[in-house]
Amino acid sequence: MAAAAxxxxxxxxxxxxxxxxxxxxxxxxxxxxxxxxxxRKQGVNPIRVRRQSTLFGKRKKKIxxxxxxxxxxxxxxxxxxxxxxxxxxxxxxxxxxxPAMGEMILAIKANIEGGSSLAESLAKFPRYFxxxxxxxxxxxxxxxxxxxxxDKIATYKEKSESLKKKxxxxxxxxxxxxxxxxxxxxxxxxxxxxxxxxxxxxFGADLPAFTKWVISLSAFVQADWWIIVGGLVGTFFAYREAxxxxxxxxxxxxxxxLKIPIIGEILYKSAVARFARTLSTMFAxxxxxxExxxxxxxxxxxxxxxxxxxxxxxxxxxxxxxxxxxxxxGLFPNMAVQMVAIGEESGSLDHMCAKxxxxxxxxxxxxxxxxxxxxxxxIMVVLGVLVGGLVVAMYLPIFKLGEAI
Numbered sequence: 041m042a043a044a045a046x047x048x049x050x051x052x053x054x055x056x057x058x059x060x061x062x063x064x065x066x067x068x069x070x071x072x073x074x075x076x077x078x079x080r081k082q083g084v085n086p087i088r089v090r091r092q093s094t095l096f097g098k099r100k101k102k103i104x105x106x107x108x109x110x111x112x113x114x115x116x117x118x119x120x121x122x123x124x125x126x127x128x129x130x131x132x133x134x135x136x137x138x139p140a141m142g143e144m145i146l147a148i149k150a151n152i153e154g155g156s157s158l159a160e161s162l163a164k165f166p167r168y169f170x171x172x173x174x175x176x177x178x179x180x181x182x183x184x185x186x187x188x189x190x191d192k193i194a195t196y197k198e199k200s201e202s203l204k205k206k207x208x209x210x211x212x213x214x215x216x217x218x219x220x221x222x223x224x225x226x227x228x229x230x231x232x233x234x235x236x237x238x239x240x241x242x243f244g245a246d247l248p249a250f251t252k253w254v255i256s257l258s259a260f261v262q263a264d265w266w267i268i269v270g271g272l273v274g275t276f277f278a279y280r281e282a283x284x285x286x287x288x289x290x291x292x293x294x295x296x297x298l299k300i301p302i303i304g305e306i307l308y309k310s311a312v313a314r315f316a317r318t319l320s321t322m323f324a325x326x327x328x329x330x331e332x333x334x335x336x337x338x339x340x341x342x343x344x345x346x347x348x349x350x351x352x353x354x355x356x357x358x359x360x361x362x363x364x365x366x367x368x369x370g371l372f373p374n375m376a377v378q379m380v381a382i383g384e385e386s387g388s389l390d391h392m393c394a395k396x397x398x399x400x401x402x403x404x405x406x407x408x409x410x411x412x413x414x415x416x417x418x419i420m421v422v423l424g425v426l427v428g429g430l431v432v433a434m435y436l437p438i439f440k441l442g443e444a445i
Contacts (some may be wrong), residue, residue, distance in 0.1 A: 050092045051142075052147075053077045055084040061146075061154035062087075065147040065164050082164060103168055105204065107141045109197035114188035124187075126152055144168070161186040171224055172318065173197075179325045189325055200339075201250055203310055203317075203401055204288045206408045210306045213412060217419050220231070224287075225426050226261065233258035236434040238308040247437050254433040286345070306407050311345045313400035320393035330357045345371060356437075362389075 053075060054064040063084065069075045072089050079086045110130060117126040126149060133145030144165060151161035159178035162169040173193060180189025237255050240247060247255070259270065282289040298304045318339040322332035333353035340346045352365035363381035364374045368386030375394050 041237065051089050052092060052143075053079065053086055053089040055079055055086040055088075057085075057154075058083045059155055061151075061156065061163075063151040063156065063161075064153045066175060067149065067165075084164070085283040095216060101138050101140060103138065103141050103144065105197070105201050107136075107138050108168055109194070109201045110152070110174075111136070111141065111145065112190065112197045114193035116187065116194040119187045119190060125158065147415065158186070170320070172339060175327060175331075175335060176279060176321065176325050179327055192321055192324060199317055199397070199401065202313070203404060206404050207306060207310045209251075210303055211412055212407045213349060213415055214303070215280045216416065217422060219427055221422050224423065225430070226265075228427065229431050230265065233430065233434065234262065237381065240437055248433075251433045251436050254430060290343045290393050291347075298342070298344065302407070302411055304406055306411070307342065309400045309403050309407070311340055311342045311373060313397050313404060314339055314341055315372075315398035316376065316393045316400065320390045322392035323393065329362065368437070 046056060050066060050068050051072065052064070052066055056061065057063050067075050067078065069078065073089065076086045079089075085374075105231050114132045116127055118131065119125065123131070129149035129152065131147055133142045133149060136142035136145060148158075148165070151164065157178070159174050159181055163174045169237070176193050177186070177187055182188040183189075198326050209373045212322045233254060237258070240251075240255075256276060283293065298308050313377055319332060322335055323329065323353060327335075330353055333349060333356060337346045337349035337353065340349055348369040352362070352369065355365045355368075356362055361381075361384060363377050363384055366377045377394045379396045380389065383389035386392075
């Protein structure tokens with residue numbers, strides 16, 4: 041049986057970090073004690089933790105990846121214009137459209153004013169700023185090129201969010217069609233077919249086999265609808281729990297997803313694009329290749345690619361060329377391997393990886409558009425077969441009665 045989902049709340053907190061500086065922030069969790077435990081793990085001694093009330097106020101919108109991308113671009117633009125970091129954070133935080141995002145930015149600003157670096161302040165919000173983001177900011181602060189790195193981060197986040205939207209569109213559209221078809225069929229079987237069944241009782245003649253089958257299906261839906269709904273809900277929660285807890289299950293799902301016609305190819309090309317885009321950004325920031333590979337693996341979005349990239353990292357650490365490790369996995373297309381080989385030989389790996397990313401991002405864009413165009417007539421066919429089949433089943437006895445007369 042699937043475990044019940046733990047409800048999370050938003051807490052504001054104040055504390056003292058390892059340097060003795062007073063800092064504050066916003067975190068989400070199931071309880072005050074949980075937040076205090078997490079803060080202590082991060083080296084923060086909590087002084088005050090308070091749960092935000094949503095009883096009388098409007099519930100804040102969640103912080104999305106798009107919010108982080110917009111924040112990155114705004115901060116990069118303001119700093120490149122010569123606006124100091126703290127002032128930039130103040131302007132961006134006060135003017136953000138999402139209040140929750142604005143509060144988090146102002147909390148980061150308060151931490152910076154307390155003596156923390158930007159990277160350290162961002163690391164206190166790991167749910168929204170991953171290791172890749174924090175590492176790039178840290179590299180920018182250490183090298184004195186924070187403005188340049190922020191621009192690269194903003195470009196990376198914008199491209200990543202754009203790619204996520206395309207992949208999400210490719211996955212949700214077919215799912216939405218199936219859900220609509222299931223709901224329409226369920227409504228017809230539960231409410232409409234029983235009306236025809238009562239009409240057929242007075243016919244006094246045998247019904248066609250197809251009509252009998254539909255009536256039996258309708259009777260099952262009416263009598264045991266809770267089994268169907270319970271089965272679907274149970275399957276959903278069981279899938280979610282297995283996906284969270286079992287790496288073997290995730291590996292199986294990701295491998296099967298890559299084999300689905302059209303959608304599998306979109307997922308494959310998007311994974312290649314993410315690999316190239318992340319590697320290009322990290323390498324351009326001056327992060328060593330072996331160190332960068334770990335962040336690249338985490339950003340792959342598919343456990344098959346993640347495990348392959350981690351294996352590549354181990355081989356690169358022993359002195360093997362990146363393009364050879366890519367070839368040995370058997371995952372990467374020949375074009376990507378050759379471009380990386382040229383980049384390694386010419387010393388322009390970041391530039392070549394960026395070209396690979398642009399190519400496959402464009403490929404994903406075209407494939408998603410083609411999938412959308414292909415699914416539109418398929419929607420009509422699926423709904424037509426389901427709804428039309430039920431209508432035909434109900435009118436067949438009427439047609440036979442007309443022939444008998």
